[in-house]
Amino acid sequence: MKQSISSHADLYYFVWVFAMPVTSVLLMPSVQGTTLGYVMCFLSLPIALACAGASRTRYINFLIVAASVWTFFFLASQLADTAAPYEPDLTKVLLIDDSDVLTFILRKSLFTQSIYLFAVVLYASYVYIFYKPSWRQWLLASAAIFAVYGIYEVIYFIVTGHPGDFISNRSFGAEFRNGDGSAEEGSLNGSSFQWLDIHGFHMQRLKSLTGEPSMYALSMFPFWVYFNATSKRRLPVWIIGASLIMSTSSTAFIGYVVYLLIRIRKIGFHPLKAMAGALILFVVAYLARDYIADLFQQMILDKMDGHNVSGVERSGFFRASMDMWAAGSLGNQLFGIGFGYIRSTDLFSTLLVNTGIAGLVLVSLLILYPAFKLDWSAEGMALRQCCVSTWVMMMISVPEFSYLAPWTFVAIAYARLRAQKMTARQSSVALPGSSSPVNDRRLTVRSRL
Secondary structure (H helix, E strand, O other), X not given: OHHHHHHHHHHXXXXXXXXXXXXXXXXXXXXXXXXXXXXXXXXXXXXXXHHOHHHHHHHHHHHHHHHHHHHHHHHHHHHHHHHOOOOOOHHHOOEOOOOOOOOOOOOHHHHHHHHHHHHHHHHHHHHHHHOOHHHHHHHHHHHHHHHHHHHHHHHHHHHHOOOOOOOOOEEEEEEEEOOOOOEEEEEEEEOOEOEEEEOOEEEEOOOOXXXXXXXXXXXXXXXXHHHHHHOOOHHHHHHHHHHHHHOOOHHHHHHHHHHHHHHOOOOOOOHHHHHHHHHHHHHHHHXXXXXXXXXXXXXXHXXXXXXXXXXXXXXXXXXXXXXXXXXXXXXXXXXXXXXXXXXXXXXXXXXXXXXXXXXXXXXXXXXXXXXXXXXXXXXXXXXXXXXXXXXXXXXXXXXXXXOHHHHHHHHHHHHHHHHHHHHHHHXXXXXXXXXXXXXXXXXXXXXXX
8 A cells, every 4th residue: 555655656756857847838828837847836735645644744744834934924024014114115126026116015926926935845845755766767867858958959049040949938038149249138939048159159058948047057956966976877967967068157157166165075186187187177278268268258257247237237136135125124134024025136135135134044044954964975965065056056146946946956855864864763772782683572571671
C-alpha cells in the first residue's frame, strides 16, 4: 500500500518537474499567472493530503506556520499603514499595480501577490515532504530540455536574424534592432527578447521559456551547481552550463562568484594544474580579447556605472525604494507597508519596503539556514552553494520570489537536513557495540538485571 501511495506522489511530480520552470506559457493567455506549474501547485494540495501518510501532520503544520506568518505580517503592516502620519508618494517607486497610485491601505496587489506566495509554499512543502533521490534524474532531464530549447533559440536567431520562440504565448517587452544598428523598445507576443552586439556579432541572450535572461539564470544556476557535483552524466551538465554562459546575465556571473568562493574551501591547490589552466585561460583571453571586452562592458561595467538604461533604472529604483523605507514610520520600517506593494529591481529593497526588516531577516534565514547546518559531503556542499547563490542572486539582481525552480533545491536542502537529523537520532538511540539483534536483546536483559 505504501508503494502505491508513494508512486502517486512521484507520478504527480514527474509531470510537475517539466512544467515547473516554464513561466512564458499560459494556459489562459488573458490571465497572468496561469502557467501549468502554478496551477499544479494548487492541485497538489489534495494530492499531498491524500498521499502524505505519516508525514501528513508535518505537511499540515508546515502550511499552518506559513499561513500564520502571512497573517502576522498582513496585520502588522496594515496596522502600521493605518497609524502612519503620512501617505507615501507611490509614483516614485516601481509598483506591481501601477494603474493605482493612490491606494495605500489594502492594495489589490497585496492579495494577488499572496496567491503566488501560496503557490511557492505549496510547491516547496511538496518537495520537502515527498522528495526522493530518484527524483534527481527527472530534475536533470527537465533542466537539460529547458536549456536545449534556449540554445535552439540563440542558434535560430544567429542563422535567421529573427526570434525563434514558437511556444511562449505571454507578452513581454522587447528591444528590436533597426537596420542602422540602433535599438527601439516594443512588445513581443511570446517571451522577452534581448540581444547583444559583441564586437559586431549580434547574439540573442538566452532565456528559454522564462521572462528574461536574469530569470533564466536564477532558475537554472542551482541546477548546474547541484548536478555538476552529483551527476555522473556530464553532457546534460555541460549543456546547462553552456546555456547559462549564453544568457550573458550578470545574475549568472554573481552566482558563479558565490559558487567559487564557497568551493575554495574544498579545492586543493595543485601548482602544475593551476599553471596549465592559467596558461590556457591567458591564450584564450588574448585571442578573444575584443569580444570579451565588449561582453564584459555590457554585462558588468555598464550596469555598475549607469551608462545604459538598465543600470540607470536599477540604481534609480533601488534609491527610491530605500528612500521610501527610510522615510517610513517605525512600524513600516519593521514590518513593511504591505506584501506585494512594490517590485524593485532587487529582492533586498523589495522585501525591505514590503515586509520591513522583520520580513527581510525572515526570508534570509529561511534560505540560508541549511547552509549553516548541512554536512560537507559532495551533495551537502552542492546544496549549500545552491542556497547561498540563490539568496545572493535574488537580493542583488532579481526581485522575483515566485519562480518555482530556485526553491526546488532550498526544499531539497531542508529534506536532507531532516534526513540527517533522523540518522543522528537513530544513531543516538542505538546501543554502542551492538552488532546484531541478538546482541541488542542480550544487552537489554543485562541492563534490566
